[in-house]
Amino acid sequence: MLGPNGAxxxxxxxxxxxxxxxTEGTVTVDGLDIISDYRAAxxxxxxxxxxxxxxxxxxxxGTVSFSRGLFGxxxxxxxxxxxxxxxxxxxxxxxxxxxxxxxxxxRLLIAKALSHEPQILFLDEPTAGVDVELRQDxxxxxxxxxxxxxxxxxxxxxxxxxxEMADRVGVISKGEIILVEEKAELMHKLGKKQxxxxxxHPIESVPETLAHYRLELSADRAELTYTYDTQGDRPSIAAxxxxxxxxxxxxxxxxxxxxxxxxxxxSLVREGQ
Amino acid sequence: MNVYAMRAIYKFEMARTRRTLMQxxxxxxLSTSLYFVVFGAAIGSRIAQVEGISYGAFxxxxxxxxxxxxxxxxxxxxxxYFPKFTGTIYELxxxxxxxxxxxxxxxxxxxxKSVILGLIIMATAGLFVPLKIEHPLWMILxxxxxxxxxxxxxxxxxxxxDGFEKLQLxxxxxxxxxxxxxxxxxxxxxxxxxxxxVSLFNPVVYLISGFRWSFYGIADVSVGISLIMxxxxxxxxxxxxxxxFKTGYRLKS
Numbered sequence: 020m021l022g023p024n025g026a027x028x029x030x031x032x033x034x035x036x037x038x039x040x041x042t043e044g045t046v047t048v049d050g051l052d053i054i055s056d057y058r059a060a061x062x063x064x065x066x067x068x069x070x071x072x073x074x075x076x077x078x079x080x081g082t083v084s085f086s087r088g089l090f091g092x093x094x095x096x097x098x099x100x101x102x103x104x105x106x107x108x109x110x111x112x113x114x115x116x117x118x119x120x121x122x123x124x125x126r127l128l129i130a131k132a133l134s135h136e137p138q139i140l141f142l143d144e145p146t147a148g149v150d151v152e153l154r155q156d157x158x159x160x161x162x163x164x165x166x167x168x169x170x171x172x173x174x175x176x177x178x179x180x181x182x183e184m185a186d187r188v189g190v191i192s193k194g195e196i197i198l199v200e201e202k203a204e205l206m207h208k209l210g211k212k213q214x215x216x217x218x219x220h221p222i223e224s225v226p227e228t229l230a231h232y233r234l235e236l237s238a239d240r241a242e243l244t245y246t247y248d249t250q251g252d253r254p255s256i257a258a259x260x261x262x263x264x265x266x267x268x269x270x271x272x273x274x275x276x277x278x279x280x281x282x283x284x285x286s287l288v289r290e291g292q
Numbered sequence: 293m294n295v296y297a298m299r300a301i302y303k304f305e306m307a308r309t310r311r312t313l314m315q316x317x318x319x320x321x322l323s324t325s326l327y328f329v330v331f332g333a334a335i336g337s338r339i340a341q342v343e344g345i346s347y348g349a350f351x352x353x354x355x356x357x358x359x360x361x362x363x364x365x366x367x368x369x370x371x372x373y374f375p376k377f378t379g380t381i382y383e384l385x386x387x388x389x390x391x392x393x394x395x396x397x398x399x400x401x402x403x404x405k406s407v408i409l410g411l412i413i414m415a416t417a418g419l420f421v422p423l424k425i426e427h428p429l430w431m432i433l434x435x436x437x438x439x440x441x442x443x444x445x446x447x448x449x450x451x452x453x454d455g456f457e458k459l460q461l462x463x464x465x466x467x468x469x470x471x472x473x474x475x476x477x478x479x480x481x482x483x484x485x486x487x488x489x490v491s492l493f494n495p496v497v498y499l500i501s502g503f504r505w506s507f508y509g510i511a512d513v514s515v516g517i518s519l520i521m522x523x524x525x526x527x528x529x530x531x532x533x534x535x536x537f538k539t540g541y542r543l544k545s
Contacts, residue, residue: 036386039545058294061388072379076311077304088300089387131383 020174021181021284022191028174029069031191032141036066048139062091065137069144069174071124075117079108079127082116083134090135102130105160122153129160140164142173146180158184178281188280192288202280209283214245214256216263216270226266232259243270297389298397305371305401316367317409320359324413327355328420331477342479343510348421353504354476355417360410360435361442361471361496365463368402368446373453376543385544391537395447402443403436410435424507430515431506437522438499442467444529451542470496475504480512495525 022028033039035046035053046053051060074082083099103109106126111119119127125145132140142161146154161171161184175181181188181202189199200208221240232254235244247253263270309316332348339347375381384394417423425431445467453459474496480488491497492513502518505511511518536543 033382036382037544038382038385040540058388058390061386064386066382066386068379068382070379072382074375074378074380077307081304081307085300085304086383088296088303089383089389091294091296091388093296 020172020189020191021176021178022174023176023288026191027194028191029143030194031196032066032143032172032174036064036141037061058091062135063138065132065135065140067128067132067140067142067145069147071121071128073116073124073127075115077116078113079103079116079119079130080112082127083130086131087134090137092135098136099134102133105163106130107156122149125149125153125157133164137169139170139172142171144174144176146175146177178279178284182280190284190287197287197290205283206277206280209278209287211246211248211278211282213276214247214259215274215276216243216245217241217272218243219269219271222268226268228266229259229262232262243268294387294389294393297387298393298400301384301394301397302401302404305398306404308371309367309401309405316363316405317412320363320409321412321416324355324359325416325420327351328417332420342482343508345508345510346421349423350479350504350508351477352414352417352421352423353507354471354474354500356410356413356435357438357474357496357500357503358468358471358476359413360406360438361467361499362463363409364402364406364439364442365446365449365467367405368399368443369450369453369459369463370446371398371402372447372450373459376451377456381543391534395444395533395537399440399443399447402446403439406439406443407435410439426509427506431503434499434503434506434518434522437519437526438503441522441526441529444526444533448529448532448536451536454542467496470494471500475500475512479510495521498522 020028020031030039034041035048037053037057048060048063051063053060077085080099080103083103084094087095087099100109103112106129108123108126108130111123116124116127129142129145145157145161149157158180161173165171165184173180173184185202187199188202188205190197198205218241222236223240225234225236225243232245235246236242237244245256245259247256328348331351336347336351341347342350375384414423449459449462453461473491474494475491480491480497480501483491498513498518498521501512502515502522505515505518535541
């Protein structure tokens with residue numbers, strides 16, 4: 020879930036998880052209404068909040084076990100041990116939370132959320148303000164959970180995170196979900212490609228015969244840029260190259276670039292505004 | 293019913309008591325002992341007997357009630373206020389646990405603590421004055437009902453409070469005066485007739501009267517009325533808690 024600061028990412032998650040009251044509408048989790056079927060719905064969900072909110076004086080083991088109990092599961096020391104080992108917190112199991120570093124606290128919140136083996140995991144900006152190494156670890160963890168079949172809903176405003184990990188991308192702006200789309204589909208649909216040609220000799224202007232390509236000529240008149248989208252409603256590159264050859268404009272090199280998710284995101288949010 | 297959740301909350305709260313044993317148990321015992329030294333031994337020896345009971349022994353039920361009330365409120369209000377303050381309340385709100393289960397666990401833990409405290413104070417009192425308990429079952433009943441009721445009140449205060457000052461405000465401005473004026477240290481009969489009538493509007497009078505009756509068989513109001521008033525007070529507190537959870541007052545935005 021992508022969205023700029025204040026777009027409503029956390030509010031949306033909070034409404035789903037029961038932390039804030041929705042003003043209107045209904046939410047179902049795997050077909051279960053979050054109000055009338057709240058027990059079944061919430062049992063499926065694990066939530067890792069954005070803020071590092073912990074009980075300072077509780078031990079790591081104690082707080083993770085507490086979370087499991089709170090979500091209605093009988094004690095399972097073996098599972099808690101596995102979760103703590105996966106998150107490199109096993110050595111700290113008897114430590115008071117107050118003694119943990121910020122990164123450890125972040126992992127602890129994930130351990131708490133995983134303690135009851137949820138099928139859906141909400142990660143609210145898990146990598147905000149964490150160092151590169153921890154970020155890589157977090158990504159690895161998310162991937163392994165994904166492989167185990169856990170549905171992960173991750174909010175972020177780091178586009179690379181979404182680009183790296185998401186199957187589907189939702190964009191939220193000003194409290195409204197603008198779109199939800201398969202990532203590849205989104206890139207395909209909204210992604211623009213550009214072909215840049217380095218000409219052998221600068222040209223004065225783009226010939227009339229090439230006008231329908233809407234080519235851009237660089238300031239030094241030695242480069243031509245053709246922007247096309249991947250849906251193919253503009254003439255193909257092959258046609259352009261053929262027409263260039265007919266117009267006797269030789270080129271020495273070419274390169275293509277594709278818009279990133281970031282560009283798509285920015286343009287979507289801009290349109291939304 | 294989510295028994296695991298209730299057990300988890302209860303255990304968590306009781307663990308907090310163990311961690312803060314000094315404040316939770318020792319300091320109220322100490323302050324109550326001071327009351328006994330001052331009112332029971334020093335001043336009490338110069339005060340005439342009240343309805344055939346030495347003054348030192350007469351004030352024991354009132355003093356236990358005083359501690360029970362203030363501690364029940366303090367325990368429960370802090371128990372629910374602290375997660376609100378630190379933000380860990382998110383977990384409670386997002387857990388598959390009903391409001392009734394949340395309240396029962398927090399209030400149960402707070403009441404357990406204050407009942408233990410009440411019994412310790414009673415034992416402490418036994419060191420200073422001769423104690424007799426004529427109706428032990430009634431004594432236990434009043435102890436449990438009062439601890440549960442005022443833990444509910446504490447729970448309400450903890451949810452209402454949006455700062456540590458407010459946590460102190462209600463106990464200090466309302467509960468302590470009501471307890472002092474509710475006959476902890478005197479029998480309502482000692483008051484002028486007008487103030488006797490005014491006292492009947494003070495719910496704590498009924499708690500102390502019933503509790504004292506279970507010790508010595510003497511009461512300002514009949515024990516049946518004491519019981520009814522205590523239950524009524526509990527029902528009102530429960531209704532407020534139900535409303536809080538229904539509306540999400542100060543819990544959810």
